[in-house]
Amino acid sequence: MLELDQLVMDFGGFRAVDRCSFRVEAGTITGLIGPNGAGKTTLFNLIAGAFPPVSGSIRFLGEEVTGLSSDALFHKGLVRTFQIPHEFHRLTALENLMMVPPAQPGESLFANWLSWGRVRAAEAKVERLAWEALEFLELTHVAHERAGNLSGGQKKLLELGRTMMTDARLVLLDEPAAGVNRTLLRKLEDKIRILNEERGYTFILIEHDMEMIQKLCAPVICMAEGKVLIEGDFQTVRADPRVLEAYLGETVGDAA
Known part of the structure; x- marks a missing residue:
């Protein structure tokens, strides 16, 4: 469904995304994890058309979409949410x-x-x-x-509802657990799972809540310093020494 090939994004002399490549298969929930500053949100911005990459390629549903605007991608079925909800208050x-x-x-x-x-x-x-x-x-x-x-959790659910009002094929969720209490978080997880399993939505999920990643995501991709370190199932990623050193530490062990 989505193919990223050697994406690069620079801000001045800082390289935020450094030759990132991976594929997202239709019908999956892909987890994107890594420490703050790893380049995850910048990568989302590239995929969603907020700005074009310096170099590299983005293909969506078999079509080259590198550099297309967010509006054009929205009409093709690629939708994103934000860590801080953007509701009309x-x-x-x-x-x-x-x-x-x-x-x-x-x-x-x-x-x-x-x-x-x-x-x-x-x-x-x-x-x-x-x-x-x-x-x-x-x-x-x-x-x-x-x-x-609305509460933070209700706003996150409302953002998910806005994706349901479109012909979304791929939904980019940017830290849906941020600012959400545990009760509403479990509800949010259930709704994402149902939309994926019963309604055919494909998701990419940026998240620091490892319990949520473990429950929902396969595969999991870990980024650090703008690069993809490893891609695999949750157990494989959490055991990789590079991941442990870059970000996860004991957090994954506690969540598991």
């Missing part, structure tokens, strides 16, 4: 979801005047999909609450 949770689908006829002034029946039918369909997402995420009780008033 003055809109309700329901309205946040209804904002997502592109090319809604109600966005046209003329359609609102000349084709109001089509606009109304399209909005009803989008609202129905939004309610289905809220029900799946167990957020119907906050549907009419302003998104800015």
Whole structure:
């Protein structure tokens, strides 16, 4: 589904991503781990089209997409979330979801005047999909609450819901566990697993919570200093001396 070949990204004299190459197979949940400053989020930004790499290639669904904008990639089914949720805080949770689908006829002034029946039918369909997402995420009780008033965990669930309002094929999740209490984190894990196993979503997951990585991810890729150190199953990665030295230490042993 996704192929990265020798990606490089420099900021001035600092090399944030250094010849990164790996593949993501359809239907998997790939874990991307490593210490702070390893280049994980920069790599996500390259994949999601936030900026082009200095060199290297990105292929998505067999198509060369290197340098395409985030908007163009969104329309191809590549969607990302952020460590700090980017909700429209003055809109309700329901309205946040209804904002997502592109090319809604109600966005046209003329359609609102000349084709109001089509606009109304399209909005009803989008609202129905939004309610289905809220029900799946167990957020119907906050549907009419302003998104800015939601808890950190609820905002992360809402971000996941926004990916459900698109034709997403690949979802990049940037530290979904950050700022989430353990109860909502378990719920978030369950929803990611269901979306993967029952609805066919493919995920790449940046995360420091090794328990979450162990439960959800295969394969696991570890980065350090902008490079890929190792790729494999969780047990293989956690036992590699380079990984232990670079980042994980006793954390993995405790999580296991």
